[in-house]
Amino acid sequence: MLVTPVEKLDIAVEDAPFVAVEIKVEGEGRDSRLAFRLNTGDLVTAGSDHPLRFEERGDGPRPYLHVRGGLEALVARTVYYDLAAIALAGGDVPPGVWSNGAFFPLEPTE
Numbered sequence: 001m002l003v004t005p006v007e008k009l010d011i012a013v014e015d016a017p018f019v020a021v022e023i024k025v026e027g028e029g030r031d032s033r034l035a036f037r038l039n040t041g042d043l044v045t046a047g048s049d050h051p052l053r054f055e056e057r058g059d060g061p062r063p064y065l066h067v068r069g070g071l072e073a074l075v076a077r078t079v080y081y082d083l084a085a086i087a088l089a090g091g092d093v094p095p096g097v098w099s100n101g102a103f104f105p106l107e108p109t110e
Helices: 077-090
Strands: 018-026 033-038 043-045 052-057 060-068 071-075 096-099 102-105
Touching (some): 018 077, 033 071, 033 077, 033 096, 052 102, 071 077, 077 096
Parallel strands (some): 018 071
Antiparallel strands (some): 018 033, 033 043, 052 060, 060 071, 096 102
16 A cells, blocks of 8 residues: 555654553562563563663653653653552562562662
């Protein structure tokens, strides 16, 4: 199917093209795996290929999960609270979460 330039559309994304709406935790501590369900139904497991990062905004920290290419998912506030509870229970300094052998501090990245 051919597409003319007129048929192409630009889509403005306010923050991130995906939203992580649910988290599933398997294992504990350094052996844990954090799988995030996106608003599209896709599952993405955090790790070195899909890192979590935290950005400070005026309304507080915003967590993001790398999905693919240059695309990220904003982690929903309720899921962020689950991450914070996991981090505080882990006792790491700074507080953070482990997934697939990678550690992600719950701090904004520079």
